[in-house]
């Protein structure tokens with residue numbers, strides 16, 4: 001099939017590359033020229049495991065192309081995925097101006113039937129606005145459908161997730177749209193991945209409900225973690241004990257410093273606003289947010305309790321990305337934690353395998369804040385090591401070497417990456433254990 005993808009960010013670029021890998025011909029349009037110039041050479045402007053190889057292969061084999069020309073992209077195919085950003089606005093609502101702009105561009109340039117697919121995360125009934133906008137601005141009376149096909153990939157394993165979905169949700173209103181989805185996703189349904197057909201409104205609502213539920217699960221275990229610390233119980237035992245119950249499930253029960261990223265914080269906020277717009281108070285999600293925000297404070301209080309005074313202490317920080325496997329630092333806990341330590345006058349050495357360049361834009365290097373290229377260099381002469389992101393390479397660290405390099409063997413682990421019993425010789429602190 002021929003496919004157009006608008007927006008080459010985490011979702012758009014992965015969607016475009018994976019559909020090309022499945023044998024489709026994809027034209028991906030992106031408005032940021034510097035990203036585009038890299039993409040045309042097969043270099044993703046984001047880090048995702050496996051993406052670069054797949055992109056290069058499909059460029060070489062001629063199945064994926066990049067452009068800034070939206071007219072060319074709209075004329076290229078009848079299937080158009082909208083993958084633009086839906087960031088948080090000042091009120092907490094999703095800012096849909098990018099979706100609206102693309103809808104107007106589609107209206108202006110459409111030259112035949114189009115299936116316009118929202119892949120961006122949008123509030124319920126946004127499809128009605130997309131439909132209305134295309135009808136209002138359309139130059140001629142051409143037929144089109146609007147569908148919702150929310151994306152559930154996780155940054156850090158986006159390519160794998162796209163290729164191995166637990167389910168595909170397609171919110172459609174016409175048989176024509178339904179048939180296109182069946183054809184588009186046949187490589188997945190053939191392998192047994194379920195394709196759930198719903199109404200567009202239900203599909204939009206599924207995405208917000210899913211993300212909010214997962215965020216709630218994280219905050220739930222983080223609240224239990226705080227209780228565990230007070231009563232002397234290891235939260236991992238609780239996570240195991242409840243996670244083995246199939247009704248609960250073991251995933252998303254890792255206690256730590258809470259969630260960040262470009263999705264959970266903004267989607268939870270947007271969902272609270274959606275409920276509010278319909279006269280409902282989503283207190284459950286307000287509490288989810290509150291617990292999550294507080295975990296950063298809990299961690300910082302722990303640091304202060306352990307180090308007493310942060311000023312002039314040499315502190316090594318492992319992990320800046322909001323989660324492992326990505327260079328994304330949007331809403332990352334590291335921003336608040338490093339920010340507070342800088343304010344306290346600590347000397348920091350920061351290391352992250354992928355996210356340092358992005359972090360540097362928020363926290364430029366100076367004599368009290370340095371970025372290093374490997375995890376061990378961060379530790380030289382350190383009074384303490386803080387672990388903020390659970391990259392695999394931290395779990396595999398040579399602990400004897402860690403101890404030798406540090407001035408004091410103090411580790412404050414915000415992600416519970418080490419079993420406490422392995423930590424003899426360290427003053428080792430973690431979350432809820």
Ligand SMILES: NC(=O)c1ccc[n+]([C@@H]2O[C@H](COP(=O)([O-])OP(=O)(O)OC[C@H]3O[C@@H](n4cnc5c(N)ncnc54)[C@H](O)[C@@H]3O)[C@@H](O)[C@H]2O)c1
Nearest residue numbers: 007008009010011029030031083084085086120121151155
């Ligand atoms: N990042 C994730 O893990 C994830 C997962 C599932 C869903 N989502 C949702 O998918 C959407 C996109 O998220 P993202 O993380 O990929 O965002 P992003 O900011 O990384 O990418 C969006 C891209 O769209 C481009 N763009 C915007 N308007 C354009 C236009 N008119 N023409 C061409 N390009 C345009 C931007 O320049 C940007 O590169 C959001 O709604 C998000 O909530 C994200």
